[in-house]
Amino acid sequence: MRETKLPGVGVRHEFQTDRGQQVGVLVHRDGRREVLVYDVDDPDACSSVLKLSHDDTRTLSELLGATQVVEEVEAATHEIEGLTIDWIELRPQTEADGVSIADGAYRKRSGASIVAVTRNGDAVPAPEPDFVLRGGDTVVAAGTVEGVAALRAILRP
Amino acid sequence: MILAAGSAEAALAFVEIGALALGLALLARVAGRLGITAVPLYLIAGLAFGDGGIARVDVSEDFIALAAEIGVLLLLFSLGLEYSDAELRNGLRTGVPPGLLDMVLNAGPGVAAGLLLGWDPLAAILLGGVTWISSSGVISKSLADLGRLGNRETPSILNLLVIEDLAMAVYLPVVAALIVGGTVLATLTSVGIALVTVAVILGAALKFGNKLSDWLSGDSDETLLLATFGLTLLVAGLAQSLEVSGAVGAFLIGLALSGRTEERAMQLISPLRDLFAAVFFLFFSFQIDPADLLGALGWAVALALVGVVSKFLTGWYAAGRLGVGPKGRMRAGTTLIARGEFSIVIAALGAELVDGPELGALAAGYVLITAIAGPLLAKFSDRLPTPPLPQWKRAAPAT
Missing domain, CATH: 3.30.70.1450 (Regulator of K+ conductance, C-terminal domain)
Structure with missing residues (x-):
């Protein structure tokens, strides 16, 4: 998993799925998230972007099987880097x-x-x-x- | 002062200011529909109602002038808020080569044009600033609107904006000191004082920024709004009285705030900033005679053409350093083209110079063209043909 800091915006995490597709999550500083699916032909651009509110993120992560506690702790550690x-x-x-x-x-x-x-x-x-x-x-x-x-x-x- | 001026005059001032604000609201709406920034439209509106325009606002001019100054401070304050000190340090570590290229390619033509026009060298340096700095407001909005925040070329764009910010923190106080002028020795002294003051405020901001943020963090929204607004104006005023640009003082205060307080301050201040900044753009073009603008149009178009190409090359190079492919480099290049609020802030610094009116007119024309063309080119960049540029070196993708 790779992490890229976006000054003034937040942090982008990306990884390659087992089937070879590039996906990422952009975490805005205010906690909103965007799910990014990179284009096959132009790997620098996103072919689709899913913008999620706080509640949407919670719903999606529950559907994906992560517990809320993990989500909350992750949010806390995002806030203060290195702490x-x-x-x-x-x-x-x-x-x-x-x-x-x-x-x-x-x-x-x-x-x-x-x-x-x-x-x-x-x-x-x-x-x-x-x-x-x-x-x-x-x-x-x-x-x-x-x-x-x-x-x-x-x-x- | 308006309240003391008797109710009839106050009533007239209300009508003028109210009508202006409503007019700006309409323009902002039109801009929103067209998908461009409202700044060029505000400038056009100011031309129509200022010197030599179709109508003139008189009564409220004092108030508008002061509000415009506050607009500059709030613009710079929120620019400082936008990036944390860690992001600025990181920008300095990684972004210097593209930042230098950006300065040479984009400030160069402005300075050269100013000298060719036979202006005072100082006015030429200001014109260089006008053509140099991209509009972070326009660019971050167009990145978000086009859904490109997640793209791989985006960090190169944002890092370049960070570097331009830092460059402004040095450029603004230095030119402000140069404008005050005097003998060579006096000028050197005031440039020195300016740089030392900036260094001191910057040091204090980084050292005590966390404490300040903590101290403000427990407050209600109302208290936080008043405290940040007050602090911004106070520090800017003190900096200005030391003949350091007040705008830089405001910028550094924005820089000092961090974490949760920073986010809340941003939310609270941005409506105020939008209001006062709109007044600033309006007031700036109030002072421009439309006849001057027509006279400057040839130069503005020529400079804008050069500016489009030079920013494009800057973005092409910066994105290439991150290993981005041709299409992404096209997007980075076109996205960076837009100039806006800071070009106007820089041009406004030179208002009192001999070449000030021409500088203002040229800057207004330049911003009108690039702020409209930039986002449009960015939007359709995927359909534009890729130029036959050398690929330069492709570094390994940054992590």
Whole structure:
């Protein structure tokens, strides 16, 4: 799959189908999408373009078998390039239980930051360093793909 | 000032402005039907109601003049909004060779024509700017209307527009400083001040842009609209008082906003921009005597012919660098032909020069021709014969 950035417009993804046809998806910055089918004779042009609204995209991706969660997460990562956000649910019995964020030195160890914690349905946005994690908390982590993966390995070994 | 001028005068001003706005609405509608941009039609309307035209608007001229200035600022502000700083950096990394070719091929004939006409060199440089910069407004609209955003040649077109934007950020303050003029030393100093100011604002915009965007992001639409409008005018005014072009200040503020705030600001500001920009185009051609335009028509046609060919070659080359085939290169070349809002903004800078009236008339004629011919040629480019141009080198398709 190839990705091309279109300044002022968005991002274009394209790939070749197993039968050799070039297809692409243009994701506008506001989230609208266009499905592109490239022309056989003039591979630089599109022989048909399908313009989709937000709802259309959802309907089509459901028909194609993708779950909505994937779609939403993809939308979130599109918004901020190079930034990954992940939700990490702590097990009830965990080493992190009773340890403050500062003492866990999570950012130092993983490179990712804990930007929020949810506990029993309540959100604690931007927790202070002395915030003490409990088993069962859900930690919202932000950072690079590698950093977030490292933090997940620490918190949910 | 209009409100203070007594109700009879205010009433007359309302009638004038209202009638003008309605007239512009009709023109925009006609343009929409024809599938062209409304800018050339606004220019024609301005000719009819300005100096030497069939009728003259008097009472509201002060108001219209100020609104026109705001129009320029909002045009530049939304141009800055259009691209994120990552896109600009990326443009600089990859787009310099076509950008340089673009400048030489397209600004060159304008400068040469200005000198041949015996103009002051500064007026010739401005004419070079007029013939150089493609209209990003016309081009992005015609790409979307023709369903060509997904085409392989499109990144080459958009990257070229990005480079032209960046070039404007340097060109505008430099010519603004040159226009202020004075002795060689004074001019050099003011060019230096202009460049340093731009660098400082640009640096601040890139450094604090995210903070500014975050700070504005929680606001309601009303607050965001007022804040961005206010900030744009304030920075532009400060830049102008330092004799740096205010338009560049507005451009850099647009650049500073990013992410979600950028999108919202775009949605909120664009109706305002359309309104004030229409007034700007109208006011620009108010000041052109139709007789001057007729006098400049020969040169305008000749320059436009050269401009069509030179932009075509630029697009042909830029698309070729991405490994696009002949048909796609035809599309890129023809799409780039349209000049528009920025040619007029540049010509308006020279209004006070000795050769200003001629420059204005020539620019108006040039934009009239290219803004109408460009989108039409782009639309039918697939049916035009491919010129026997060398293929140049075909680089591997960019990823």
